[in-house]
Amino acid sequence: MPSIAPLAASAATAPGFTPGSPNVAVADPVVPRPPGRACVVPLFNGFQFTDFSNHPYTYAPPTGCGRAWSKVVLEADFNVTAGRQFDRTASFWLGGANIYFGTTQEPSATVAPSWHVERDVSDFASLLANPQTGQAILGNIVDGTYTGVISGSARLVFYPANVLAPKVDAPDAVYPLSDGTAGGPVALNTGTDTLSRTFTLPTNVERAYLDVFAQGQGGDEFWYSCVPNDFAGELQSCGGGSYRETQVSIDGQAAGVAPVYPWIFTGGIDPYMWRPTPGVQTLNFVPYRVDLTPFAALLNDGAPHTVAVTVTGANGYFSVTGNLFVYQDHGKKKLTGAVTTNTLQGQAPNATIGSTVTDVDGVVGGGVTTKASRTFRTAGYVDTSHGRITTDVSQTVTFANTQDFTIDATQYVQAIDQRTTVDSTTKTRQGPFGIGTTNTVAYDFPLTAKFAYTFDTDGNILTSPSQVTQGFTRHFTKKLGALTLYRSDVDNHISTSDTLAFTNNAVTGHSNQASTQQFRFSDNLGSCYGRDVVTTTGTLTSATDGAGCSGGRNRLLWFTHPDGSSDTSRTEDPGTW
Structure with a gap:
């Protein structure tokens, strides 16, 4: 581990940032580097x-x-x-x-x-x-x-x-889910469209993970603002509903769930809100990792297997890709085992819809609620050269979207409050009497947005004020029995607002742009990172480092993942402890 310099006395201006600059400014950390x-x-x-x-x-x-x-x-x-x-x-x-x-x-x-x-x-x-x-x-x-x-x-x-930074325990192979040998995302236009690839994997797979990207495009760019088709006309909104969730299957059998993050592009809703600080992960998406290790025994039989991804609710369209990572047993060429539990199979990803929409004398009000929740468990084991390894994954995935509307001759107002959460526990045990490791991961993807239009007596747009708050949190804990081996916390939030001005229904200016992005990361080994980026009128106001850190100084150990991406190769791998 590299030596640590003395801590600074207080939070400091982040290097590389110039107050008053209109150039891109984000609070996200760069990738920590090992020594050498x-x-x-x-x-x-x-x-x-x-x-x-x-x-x-x-x-x-x-x-x-x-x-x-x-x-x-x-x-x-x-x-x-x-x-x-x-x-x-x-x-x-x-x-x-x-x-x-x-x-x-x-x-x-x-x-x-x-x-x-x-x-x-x-x-x-x-x-x-x-x-x-x-x-x-x-x-x-x-x-x-x-x-x-x-x-x-x-x-x-x-x-x-080197001696301070050992070789990464990387997967032994990667199998792309893309549009062909050269690579490329696949468009899924409906909830039944499928990205699938058939692989014949090695017969000694111990662990398997699928990293998934699902990006809303076209009619799905603002999927979180859509309402069921029955209300789309009355509420003057996109149809198809707001519930989106990525499903992962193996040979047609449900194997995992990946929530869809509500990324907002830099031209989304009001482009001025995202200058100079774009939304959470907008410039650099973080994939969601699905643990397919309970199905390792199925994948090890030497036969071709089809891994597939669909997006529930896709409505023209989602851009989707994935990477299947596998770890192999280097001491045994063929592993046997079984999939022992899969309660996800047969659980349809259905949402419950509620409505309080009213139309009184041409004034439309009320709202639409969309809720979905699933709890499931997958488990299996493989007999390896170092004993039987059992993996048990339990997850609860919830989705809630509430939209409120006020629509009349003078205004159109839509307010969105959405939250996706994942609570996941993975228990791994080696041998009949071995002490097991337990990984718990909690994700939270909050999004609140309010956008409005005001109209003159002729129906022309006058102004459009917009506000968005968006977040990404990930809390990870790894335990060996009751002993906490590693704990990390990521919190990335942005709040932004702006008001567009119109003349003859064309944008002629904007005012009141302001945003604040806050990024926090910490772990139980001493890593700490805090950065606040504040903007006004399209330029950087301030960028300060060290908030919440001892001595007001950022310090990231080289092997950490402060961006919130999964790390199965080190802190989350039971084989490395």
């Missing part, structure tokens, strides 16, 4: 994205860096020229596997934003050990109307293992 030298492998430099063609690149493992890495980090830099341009979805692929997914910042007539993203890609070490082909996908239009040219560069940074 690093090797850098460029993936591509200066790609310009001006159309909808894919941009291929090639990759070769680093030279002079060995094949034992403590960490591998993807770094990418983007910029877009000043002008007019929509937000665009960006994704990077290597060997057909997704290594980055996010969206871009919108420019203005006078601001050419640039931004930097990072992702810990150590789980892809098996893929990175060999030469690969890849591609960057970032569809864009550049013409006389949409003039912003988006450019980007990306590289991989490898940290050789």
Whole structure:
């Protein structure tokens, strides 16, 4: 573990931020780095994205860096020229596997934003050990109307293992769920559309995890604001309802659930709200990890198996991809076992709808509530070279969305209060008398939004005030018997507001823009990170570090995941303790 410098006396201005700047400013931490030298492998430099063609690149493992890495980090830099341009979805692929997914910042007539993203890609070490082909996908239009040219560069940074930073316990193989060998997301337009891939896996799989991305696009970009079709006309809102949830299956058997995060793009609702600070994870999505280890015995039989993903409620459309990671038993070529429990099978993802909508003399009021909740358990075991390993996963996933409306000749107001939570407990036991480990994870995805329009007597729009509060929390605890081995807490929140002004139903200006993003991370090993980013009128007001940390100083141990992504390779892996 690297040495720790003395703590500062108080919270300090975050480095690299300039008050008064209109450039992108986020509170998110970068990926912590291990000690020692690093090797850098460029993936591509200066790609310009001006159309909808894919941009291929090639990759070769680093030279002079060995094949034992403590960490591998993807770094990418983007910029877009000043002008007019929509937000665009960006994704990077290597060997057909997704290594980055996010969206871009919108420019203005006078601001050419640039931004930097990072992702810990150590789980892809098996893929990175060999030469690969890849591609960057970032569809864009550049013409006389949409003039912003988006450019980007990306590289991989490898940290050789050393005595202070041992080799990462990475998965032995990764199997992409993408649109083909080169990689790409798959569009799921309805709740019955399926992304499925059939794999013949090794016969010695001990653990399996599926990382899932499900991004709302098109009619589903604002899925959290939609209402059931029966109310869509009266409430002047999108139809299809607000309930969205990703289902994972193996050979048609329900195997897991991934909640859908309500990412808001930088052009969403009111573009000025997201300048210069975009919404939670907007520029760099965090995948949701589904534990498929209870099904390892099924996957080990040497036969082809189909892993599939659907999005309940999809209504044109969701952009979806995933990566299946497997860990193998290096001491035994074929494992036997059984799936012993699966109460998720047969549980349909159904929502309950309630309504208080009224229409009195042309004044529409009231609201719509949508609720769903499921509790389930999956369990199984495999007999390995080091004994029988039993895995038992219990989860409760809840969804609640309440929307209130006020609609008359002078105003249209919609207020949204949505919350998705996950409470998950995974118990792992090795051998008949072994002390078991217990992982508990709690997620919370709160979203509140209020947007309105005011009208003159001719029905023309006058103003549109909007407010959004969005959050992501993840609380993780790992215990060995009653002893807490590791605990981490992530809390990422943003509150933002703005008011658009209209003339002849066209936006002519805005006022009262203000936002605050707060990011907090801590663990029981001494890591602490706090950053507050405050903006007004489209520029950075302040960025301060160290809030809530001892001495007002951020300190992140190199192996932590402060972004909230899952870490099965170290702190969450029972085999590493």
